[in-house]
Amino acid sequence: MTTTDPDGATVLRLRAAGCVFAEDEARLLVEAARTPEELHDLTRRRVLGEPLEAILGWAEFCGLRVIVESGVFVPRQRTTYLVEQAVAVTSPGAVVVDLCCGTGAIGAAVAARVPGTRLYACDIEPASVRCARRNLEPIGGHVYEGDLYDALPGRLRGAVDVLVVNAPYVPTDEIAMMPPEAREHEPLVALDGGFDGVEVHRRVAEGAARWLAPGGHLIIETGESQAAWTAAAMSAHGLVARTATSDEWYCTVAVGQRPHAPLPIRS
Template sequence: MDDQTEEIIIHRLRTSGCVFAEEEAQLLISGARTLDDLKKMVEMRAGGIPLEQVIGYTEFCGLRIKIDAEVFVPRQRTEFLVRQAEKLTCFGDIVVDMCCGSGAVGAALAATLGQIVLYSVDIDPAAVRCAGGNITAWGGQVFQGDLYKALPRSLQGRVNIVVANAPYVPTEAIKLLPREARLYEPKLALDGGKDGLDLQRRVAKEAPLWLAPGGHLLVETSEWQASQTFEIFSSIGLIPKVARNDELDATVIIGTNPGL
């Protein structure tokens, strides 16, 4: 690839609004198999399709996570959810990655902790297909369905960790999201209902039935929703606490099942 072609690509990306045009150009060049592929990829990105969907992967917790078209792209802030879960997970634990999307959270936990029993769940068939490609190498299983309904009933009362990056954007706030998220990521993965907490309520409500005594539910939320998520956890009998990372603008509510 000559310098002139690279400069043309950078200019095309920059004029389309890509803030990190130089870095993105390098990734597109590296990911293209032919010049025709590169031209198509540049136009896709210039048209607003998320870079990760164009090149087919993202970097997450040191892993290369496969990203298919129309699958939610894991954000850097969600690495904080993984780190909080790592502190609470032991060798051999049963871990459920709820609303798993690409499967990035479960894959990252399995890669770091080694032997865990991983179950990933999503209602979106596209996400389930994508997650399967990311977690099977770690011995994980992925299920399609509506939250806990997708899981084998034999897991009730035995799960050590439930992690959930459930959608928490209020419906009316979706129109304020960046264009590439609004247009190219599934609304199912963004829309949390009127106050953004519908899915969190549902995940929390059934958690005590599935968690082992002393097990933990960890949910990513926003800083301004944290007090509400905290109350949701408390109201159904979980012992909640807040974990916050200002650098990543990441907030996680951790609920512990007191058991019997």
Template sequence: MTAASSVDVVARLRAAGCVFAEDEARLLIEAAGATGAELDVLVARRTAGEPLEYLVGWAEFHGVRVGLTPGVFVPRQRTEFLVDEAVALARTRGAPPVALDLCCGSGALGLAFSNILAAEDISVTLAAADIEPAAVECARRNLAALDAPVYQGDLFAPLPAALRGRIDILLANTPYVPSELIARLPAEARDHEPRTALDGGPDGLDIFRRVVAGARDWLAPAGHLLVESGAAQARTATEILTEHGLRARVARSEEYYATVVIGTRPGVTSAR
């Protein structure tokens, strides 16, 4: 690809309002390879508002390239904070953790969580689940190297009974945008990502409530549920956790501009 072509791509992306036009141009040129026609198609799709991650086929999350396909939720950088909190809790378990990535999308959270702990010689038994067929297929590809099963269905419904009461770390990146605010999301999310991964109902906590209602039965003693939420939702979220018998706390990160609510099942961790 010539320098002139690169300059042209940057100009087209900048004209379309892409803030990081130079970085996006580099990634699109890389994805197109030596085919100028393919690059034209990719740039046209990007300037029309399609997510960059769909066009290049991956998203970077916690230092890992996570494979993505159209129609699958794009993992956000702020959610790396949830993974960091989960890793810190897993280190205290005293035994290799059993983890579940619920509402898993591409499987990015489970993948990053497992990779970080693997680098510390901590083996993770991971499973994942999502209601969207496209997400399940994508997650199965991303988690294949970990030999992690990915189940399709509504929240806990498709999980095997053998996991009940055994999950040490439950990662749940539930949708938490209030329904009336969906229209205000950037077009690339609103028009391209699955609504089921974005719309959290009237107050943004509908799916969260359902997850919490079932979590205690699936968590191991002293197991942890971690869910990302909006800052303004945290107080209500902790009340919901408490109502269902979980010890609740809130973790916040100014660096990531992220809020994570954590519910812990009472009990004592048992070595396996």
């Protein structure tokens, strides 16, 4: 059965709720609904602030349809720039780790663009791990649950070519200012970056050199005002760091490379 919205009621409800792209969202909800009653329920959920992607069960990201479950961080379009930066340094057959993977969208996008990618991903949040497995296992990816590097199999230590990370970088005091669809429907652990937004980045940078192969890259999405701090954390732990910003995607990343020379042995 094909559901229709002949009087435009769905668009009107979404407009009244403040949805900026009401027409586009209404079209997607109408396509997703199997009955008028289901359309009413889907629209109600959106009006109450639930992310559209969680309602639909998928998000469009880098040309892929990524599964999105309720309560999981929704991939942002700006993160396309993170993917582009990762692809630029990823060779066919490389070992890629999507750390703090959420749905696994970043890893999936890199694997779709680089042939033979050996993909691993991890997250501390159980619902995210479950969702990422649905996205990545069908393409040969491996997904683990745990806190950052603790989740990864030991055989990857010193063997990762590209470590791509979209860790939380919103300062704790700014969480309350985020849109309700994020702060009320996405896990806090995926949003809260600590007092200055860079606490998780520092933890990632601290362990990166031990997991990267010589010449390997760590790429982290960060805030424009925080990029210098993220890059400094990389430099402090032996990586050669730089930052890059895209006006098109309104996104900033910090990129750190492990030197090819052996790391110094610390007592």
